[in-house]
Amino acid sequence: MADKITLSSPDITQREIDAVVGVLETQWLSLGPKVREFEEAFEQRLGVKHAIACNSGTSGLHMIWHSMGIGPGDEVITTPFSFIASSNSPIFEGATPVFVDIDPVTWQIDADLVESAITPQTKAVLPVDVFGATPDMDRINAIAAKYHWRVVEDSCEALGTKYKGRPAGTLGEAGVFGFYPNKQITTGEGGMVVTDDDEIATTCRSIRNQGRDEDAGWLAHARLGFNYRLPDINCAMGIVQMERLDEIIDRTEEMFVTRRAMRRVTIPVYSLLDHRVFDASLKKNYAGLDVEDLPHNFFAVSASLTTNDLHVHRHGPTWEAVRASAAIPGVLPPFITRSGDVLVDGGIVDNLPIAVMRDLKSGPNIVVSLRRQDRWRVQGSYESLPTRRGVLRDLLLVRWRKPTYPSLANVIVRGMSITSGRRLEETVEGRDLFVVPAGTEGVGFLEWEKAREVADAAYRYMAELLDRAGSLEALLKAGTQAASPAELTGTVARAN
Numbered sequence: 001m002a003d004k005i006t007l008s009s010p011d012i013t014q015r016e017i018d019a020v021v022g023v024l025e026t027q028w029l030s031l032g033p034k035v036r037e038f039e040e041a042f043e044q045r046l047g048v049k050h051a052i053a054c055n056s057g058t059s060g061l062h063m064i065w066h067s068m069g070i071g072p073g074d075e076v077i078t079t080p081f082s083f084i085a086s087s088n089s090p091i092f093e094g095a096t097p098v099f100v101d102i103d104p105v106t107w108q109i110d111a112d113l114v115e116s117a118i119t120p121q122t123k124a125v126l127p128v129d130v131f132g133a134t135p136d137m138d139r140i141n142a143i144a145a146k147y148h149w150r151v152v153e154d155s156c157e158a159l160g161t162k163y164k165g166r167p168a169g170t171l172g173e174a175g176v177f178g179f180y181p182n183k184q185i186t187t188g189e190g191g192m193v194v195t196d197d198d199e200i201a202t203t204c205r206s207i208r209n210q211g212r213d214e215d216a217g218w219l220a221h222a223r224l225g226f227n228y229r230l231p232d233i234n235c236a237m238g239i240v241q242m243e244r245l246d247e248i249i250d251r252t253e254e255m256f257v258t259r260r261a262m263r264r265v266t267i268p269v270y271s272l273l274d275h276r277v278f279d280a281s282l283k284k285n286y287a288g289l290d291v292e293d294l295p296h297n298f299f300a301v302s303a304s305l306t307t308n309d310l311h312v313h314r315h316g317p318t319w320e321a322v323r324a325s326a327a328i329p330g331v332l333p334p335f336i337t338r339s340g341d342v343l344v345d346g347g348i349v350d351n352l353p354i355a356v357m358r359d360l361k362s363g364p365n366i367v368v369s370l371r372r373q374d375r376w377r378v379q380g381s382y383e384s385l386p387t388r389r390g391v392l393r394d395l396l397l398v399r400w401r402k403p404t405y406p407s408l409a410n411v412i413v414r415g416m417s418i419t420s421g422r423r424l425e426e427t428v429e430g431r432d433l434f435v436v437p438a439g440t441e442g443v444g445f446l447e448w449e450k451a452r453e454v455a456d457a458a459y460r461y462m463a464e465l466l467d468r469a470g471s472l473e474a475l476l477k478a479g480t481q482a483a484s485p486a487e488l489t490g491t492v493a494r495a496n
């Protein structure tokens with residue numbers, strides 16, 4: 001039987017249900033206050049001047065072309081590797097989409113090919129943020145500025161994405177989001193146009209509502225318009241989803257930082273942490289979401305004490321994949337599957353299993369290591385190790401003495417991290433690049449609140465490396481020479 005592979009699934013809680021019921025009770029089902037409230041949530045989150053809610057991503061795209069006056073005879077350069085609506089949208093206005101190929105590594109429109117598609121009819125470019133990533137928008141904007149084109153960003157798949165620190169959707173003159181149930185947030189159906197341009201915003205507001213101007217009467221139609229309104233019922237749902245956006249995007253942080261499941265320490269007979277609390281928290285946070293439903297390509301690896309092999313979690317409940325691959329011996333008990341297999345953290349020997357990655361995808365890998373750069377160097381004296389009686393006495397007297405010997409958790413975690421670090425360096429090979437970003441301190445034991453900060457710093461470092469190299473291919477090809485500008489003091493090494 002084929003594996004089930006879904007792009008993503010909606011995440012609806014009682015809060016969304018209550019919000020929808022709340023609107024139904026007011027009887028103000030459309031053109032009510034929830035529309036503006038939903039729009040304001042976007043304006044604030046993205047830092048844009050205008051957000052205009054509409055009933056789909058497709059209608060949002062259509063409204064933008066209409067308000068820009070793109071029409072018969074005009075050409076719009078875009079990517080064929082997208083949902084059909086991006087290419088259809090200029091056709092609604094009589095314009096023609098002109099395709100350029102994608103970058104085979106990023107799957108985004110290849111900015112290097114954009115100029116090869118120019119004709120005297122080219123009036124606009126429509127980059128699409130495919131699968132939540134973004135194309136080289138600086139390059140595309142520079143080309144568009146040179147030829148005086150309009151730039152519309154199709155961000156239907158990219159709410160929450162950032163490009164060099166700026167939110168997707170705000171990188172061109174206007175952007176569009178979609179809220180079909182496979183998107184980062186959903187309103188059932190729905191869309192949002194975002195722009196800093198007053199004229200585009202005013203026209204979109206009018207044409208979504210039959211060409212009415214904002215403060216004119218119900219029967220005054222200033223221009224040709226459509227019915228692209230998003231009902232208050234959907235907006236109410238969207239407001240709650242926007243409030244939950246970070247939680248939806250980043251459940252791991254929620255679990256480790258907010259709920260602090262990791263901090264429930266138990267009597268260390270079998271493990272330091274209480275797995276019941278940990279598991280309950282994981283289940284709640286991943287709320288039935290399967291690995292194949294996650295918005296990004298994810299896999300986890302654990303070591304199976306039953307098969308004596310690595311266990312690669314590519315499908316099934318996400319909470320189980322995270323749980324099994326976090327079962328550090330001595331810290332968190334093994335995860336035991338329904339069929340009785342005993343799984344523990346695969347990181348003991350292979351924390352970033354490149355061999356597994358190679359089985360899953362072809363091409364070179366860029367391995368970014370976030371471990372502490374100041375290698376933990378411990379020294380002690382044999383005499384400082386406590387005796388059994390000494391430990392017991394301290395425990396009974398609840399006496400806290402700063403230990404002069406390494407703690408149990410530190411010994412386990414550091415021991416594993418040294419082994420897996422060594423193994424990682426050995427397995428990076430061939431065309432792979434091994435990058436240790438400068439300034440990332442790594443995340444210590446139970447310091448989960450630092451994870452986001454460290455990941456962001458590493459992301460910025462990688463973005464800069466890529467920028468300097470010009471393209472991903474150039475970075476991979478040139479390796480150390482191209483990618484090690486003096487100011488970026490991390491290490492970039494090609495294996496062998």
Ligand SMILES: Cc1ncc(COP(=O)(O)O)c(C=O)c1O
Nearest residue numbers: 056057058083085156178179180
């Ligand atoms: C890239 C892209 N553009 C446009 C759309 C159209 O959005 P909608 O389905 O809300 O009309 C979608 C999604 O469905 C999409 O993924």
